[in-house]
Amino acid sequence: MTILKYTPIREIPKIRETLRATFKAGVTRPLEWRKHQLYQLARLAQNEADAICDALNKDLSxxxxxVLMAEVGAVVERATKSAEQLDAWAAPxxxxxxDWQKGWKPTLHKAPRGTALIISPWNYPFILNSQPLMGAIAAGCCAVxxxxxxxxxxxxxxxxxxxxxxxxxxxxxxxxAVSETTKLLxxxxxxxxxxxNSRVARIIAAAAAKHLTPLTLELGGKSPVLVDSAYDMRLAAKRILWGKCNNAGxxxxxxxxxxxPRSKQDEFVEGLKEAYKTFFPDGAIGASHYGSIVNESHFNRLSSxxxxxxxxxxxxxxxGRKDTARKRIEPTVVKNVQDDDPLLEExxxxxxxxIVPVDSLDEALAFINARPHPLVLYAFTEDPNVKQRLIDETQSGGLVFNDTFQQLAVNELPFAGVGQSGYGYQVMKYTFDTYTQLRSSIDIPKEAEPFLQLRYPPHGPxxxxxxxxxxxxxxxESAPSGR
Known part of the structure; x- marks a missing residue:
């Protein structure tokens, strides 16, 4: 039995034209219409929570x-709050x-961009479908x-x-799959x-360039964790392992x-062991609160x-036990990993x-900076000087001190990458802004004509x-900093 019914390729242009006609007709413009759609998205998540959980259990165990915490609840909350805050976001x-320009009534209007295409991944498929969608709805756009x-x-x-x-x-x-996505692009x-991922992103960016289409790319990458020698190793280990175990990484x-720090590596490993025994007393391989690898290809890649x-x-x-039938791999810790190790390739x-042991903060910063900019940089430190050096001397989409994963719970902060980890912003108002054109206007009254008279030629002294x-x-007067 076919689980997923593919859209006939011949229908795809017709779908796009239907949405474009809806946008041109002004259907999506009224704020009350947008609010209703946002509330309906929240109702979908809330009313169909059991079905969503069941589908994701079948797809990803x-x-x-x-699912309720990271996907369904997030959609209910963010769609509802987006509707509640929409008047403020959309206000000119x-x-x-x-003073001499105030009579011109300079205004920034929040105009919807038009009809959007949202291509989402498999790992958190409900929230990563819905989060871009709610921004498009809020901005007054149509979307596929x-x-x-x-x-x-x-x-x-x-x-x-x-x-x-x-x-x-x-x-x-x-x-x-590929054929249908190619037609869309x-x-x-x-x-x-x-x-x-960045491989597919390059294909999408090349296709978008043919139409000068703006993009938002959220791509991920190798997000490092730096642990300061003075930090509590057991607490750091506990919080890091929790972040790693979500959706099996x-x-x-x-x-x-x-x-x-090389001198703290064994203490850190002991902290990981303690946390693991607490999280999974009988091991993760059969735990109901631990997920599976999505498919055989990824299972084999990780095994390799x-x-x-x-x-x-x-x-x-x-x-490090594996269950091939259920595509499960227990959390696996590898210490004394060197720069050229396969685990650091992708x-x-x-x-x-x-775990990569280092001998100094300088060495750690150099290790991070020698690689593409990550989506997020985690650091466990209470030293304000270390924090400032990370802010000043590294680049990443986000920077999280003393925890993992939890930045996703802050609705008021933008989520974005930089460089190879992507570009463009999302979450709540930032997703609204993504689909919004700041359209400027001025309205110069007749009464301004005496003031404008000087601009007309011929120009006297x-x-x-x-x-x-x-x-x-x-x-x-100014001088270079520090002189």
């Missing part, structure tokens, strides 16, 4: 509590200008959702449920929002590798990495935790002096 702004074929139960569920809750003339789902969109903000690593696997607590996206006055502004 995701524990129900994890009037920038402060010099392209969910991942790798999580087929959830993708089919969204396909079935969306038209029951949202206006199908404005929001549609296209299902499929041949078409012109007013914004493309992609969450996934299959999330873009998972701690990817740990930089720990563990076979090829030159590091020292910790086996007295982290046994984003792990799985429950493997390499007085007019030249007035019109070029900015050239002669006094520039303050």
């Amino acid at each position: 995701k524990p129900k509590l994890e 702004e009037h920038p402060d200008v010099p 959702l392209k969910p991942s074929e790798v999580s087929p139960h959830l993708s089919q569920l969204v396909t079935d449920l969306l038209p029951k809750y949202l206006d199908p003339s404005a929001y549609r789902v296209v299902n499929g 041949e078409l012109q969109w007013d914004h493309i929002f992609y969450t996934g 299959q999330i873009c903000v998972a701690p990817d590798y740990i930089l720990v 990495l563990l076979d090829r690593t030159k590091g020292e696997r910790i086996t007295d607590v982290f046994e 984003e792990l996206f799985g429950p493997i935790l390499p 007085e007019a030249v002096k007035a019109l070029s006055s900015a050239v002669h502004l006094s520039i303050p």
Whole structure:
């Protein structure tokens, strides 16, 4: 039986044209209409929570509590709050200008970009479909959702449920794989929002460039964790392992590798062992609150990495057991990992935790800076000087001190990458802003004509002096910092 029904390729341009016609007709413009759609998205998440949990259990063996907390609850909360705050977000702004320009009524209007394409991944498929969608709704855009074929139960569920809750003339789902996505990318969109890996992102960016389409790319990468020698190793280990075990490490903000002082490595490992025995008294391989690897290909990829690593696997607590039938790999800790180890080649996206011992903060910073900018940099330190050096001397999409994963709970902060970890902002108002054009206007009254008279030729000495006055502004004295 086919779980996921692919959209006929010939229908895809028609779907896009339907949405474009809806946008041009002004259906999505009224704020009350947008609020209703946002509340309906919240109702979808709330009313269908059990079905969503069941679909994600079939696709990923995701524990129900994890789905309710990280996906369903987040959509209910953020869609509801977006509706409640929409009036303030969408209100025109009037920038402060010099007195002589105030009569021109300078205004920033919040205009929707148009019809968007949202391509989402398999690892958190409900929230990562819905979060970009709620921003498009809030901004007054139409949107096509392209969910991942790798999580087929959830993708089919969204396909079935969306038209029951949202206006199908404005929001549609296209299902499929490479052929269907290729057809979507041949078409012109007013914004493309992609969450996934950098390889596919390059394909999408190249396709978007043909139409000069703006992009949001959320790509992940190898997010490092730096542990300061003065920090509580057991607490750091506990918080890091918790972050790594979410969805069996299959999330873009998972701690990817740990930089720990060489003299503290064994103490840190002991902390990991204690936390593991607390989280999984009978081992993770059969635990109901631990997930599976998404498919055989990723399972084999992770298994190969563990076979090829030159590091020292910790086996007295982290046994590294596998269940091939259920595609499960227990959290696996590898210490004394060196710079050229296979575990450091690419984003792990799985429950493997390499530990890289370093001899100084300078060495740790150099290690981080020698690699592409990560989506998030984690650091466990209470030293304000260390924190400031991380702020000043590294680059990352986000910076989190003394915990992992929890930054996703802060609705008021933007979520974004930098460099190879992506670009563009999301979450709440930042997602609204992504789909919004700041359209400026001025309205110069007839009464301003005497003031404007100087601009008209021919220009006498007085007019030249007035019109070029900015050239002669006094520039303050300055010197390079530190002199």
